[in-house]
Structure formats: C-alpha cells, structure tokens
Amino acid sequence: SQTIHQWPATLVQPVGSPLSLECTVEGTSNPNLYWYRQAAGRGLQLLFYSVGIGQISSEVPQNLSASRPQDRQFILSSKKLLLSDSGFYLCAWSGYWNTGELFFGEGSRLTVL
Amino acid sequence: ELKVEQNPLFLSMQEGKNYTIYCNYSTTSDRLYWYRQDPGKSLESLFVLLSNGAVKQEGRLMASLDTKARLSTLHITAAVHDLSATYFCAVDNFGNEKLTFGTGTRLTIIP
Numbered sequence: 001s002q003t004i005h006q007w008p009a010t011l012v013q014p015v016g017s018p019l020s021l022e023c024t025v026e027g028t029s030n031p032n033l034y035w036y037r038q039a040a041g042r043g044l045q046l047l048f049y050s051v052g053i054g055q056i057s058s059e060v061p062q063n064l065s066a067s068r069p070q071d072r073q074f075i076l077s078s079k080k081l082l083l084s085d086s087g088f089y090l091c092a093w094s095g096y097w098n099t100g101e102l103f104f105g106e107g108s109r110l111t112v113l
Numbered sequence: 114e115l116k117v118e119q120n121p122l123f124l125s126m127q128e129g130k131n132y133t134i135y136c137n138y139s140t141t142s143d144r145l146y147w148y149r150q151d152p153g154k155s156l157e158s159l160f161v162l163l164s165n166g167a168v169k170q171e172g173r174l175m176a177s178l179d180t181k182a183r184l185s186t187l188h189i190t191a192a193v194h195d196l197s198a199t200y201f202c203a204v205d206n207f208g209n210e211k212l213t214f215g216t217g218t219r220l221t222i223i224p
Contacts, residue, residue: 034211036214042216042217043201043215043216044201044214046213049211090156099144099163100144100161100205100210100212101158102146103158104155104157107155
C-alpha cells in the first residue's frame with residue numbers, strides 16, 4: 001500500500017532563517033506531488049505542483065521554493081522566512097488511476113517568530 | 114479563476130439531527146472531493162464524485178454532485194459526536210488534478 005511521510009512535524013523558526021520541509025511517498029512510482037499551506041482557521045492554498053523529477057509548477061508568488069530531486073521526494077524550502085510564512089504545510093500525492101484524489105501527509109506546523 | 118464556496122462556515126447541531134453542508138463552485142467541473150480534518154490533524158479523504166448525479170454514502174454521511182447546478186451536498190444523518198470536525202470540499206479545475214479547496218465547514222455536534 002502507499003504511504004506518505006512528512007517531517008519535521010513541528011518547527012519554530014526565527015524570521016530570516018532558512019526552511020526545509022521534506023516529504024516522501026512509498027509504494028507508488030511517478031506520483032503527482034503537491035505542497036499546500038493552511039493558515040490558521042483557513043482553507044488550503046496550493047503552493048507547488050510536480051508531475052515528475054525536476055518539474056515544478058509554482059501556483060503563488062512567494063519566497064518559498066520547491067524541488068523534486070527524486071521520483072518520490074518533494075522538498076519545500078525558503079532562504080529567509082517571513083512572519084507570514086507561518087502555517088500548516090501539507091504534502092500530498094495523487095496516483096496513477098486518474099481519479100484526481102489527493103492523499104495527504106501528516107503535515108508540518110511552522111511558526112515563524 | 115475557480116472559486117469554491119461552502120456554507121455554512123460554522124455549524125453547531127445536536128446529536129440525532131440531520132443537516133446538509135453545501136458546496137458551490139464557479140466553473141465547469143465533474144470532479145469533486147470531500148475531506149475531513151480533525152483539529153490539528155491532516156486531511157482524510159471521504160468521498161470522490163466523478164460524474165453528474167454521483168452519490169456516495171459512508172455511514173451517516175452521504176455526498177452528491179450536480180454538475181449542472183455546480184453544487185455538491187454533504188448530508189449528515191442522525192449526527193453523533195464523532196462527526197465533529199471541519200469538512201472541506203475540493204474541485205478539480207478542468208481535470209488538471211490541481212484541487213481548489215473550499216473554505217471549510219466547522220461542524221460541532223452537541224450531546
């Protein structure tokens with residue numbers, strides 16, 4: 001069966017510090033991968049979307065970036081965090097059966113102080 | 114730009130009652146999804162609706178899709194406390210597998 005893992009689960013970072021969140025999927029190959037952000041008490045905003053290694057689509061201009069160095073690995077990064085980057089970051093994948101259903105990781109809660 | 118609206122945003126209901134959450138979207142799509150989120154947790158997939166008139170049921174929850182009206186409903190029958198959560202609908206924008214989520218409905222079931 002397929003599983004998705006994110007880490008770290010929680011982090012507190014000062015403004016201006018770098019960020020790296022990692023996500024890996026197991027049990028499938030060539031998944032579509034996604035990074036969403038959820039601000040406190042709000043809905044989900046799509047940040048990045050990837051259909052393959054090195055292929056990244058950015059949905060919202062911001063100081064975040066994403067990379068996909070391996071088929072089942074998706075990384076969210078920032079060189080300098082802003083207060084507005086605080087939120088709950090969710091990695092997700094969709095499979096080869098083309099229903100478009102997304103399966104989410106456990107999430108990473110980021111607080112920028 | 115695809116817009117997805119849910120109502121109500123907050124819903125407090127007594128155990129044993131029935132209620133419906135509505136999800137309206139602004140562009141043509143025949144793919145709609147419902148998710149559940151418990152406080153502080155990730156999203157769990159509930160229903161996948163892939164055609165006009167699709168109806169899915171699981172326990173006390175039933176979801177339906179009317180693509181002509183651009184409307185989906187999530188009906189709760191005889192609510193129980195365990196159903197307290199935030200429910201999101203999401204729409205696939207022109208089948209490109211990039212889901213746009215509604216604002217969510219926070220459901221609280223009161224004993």
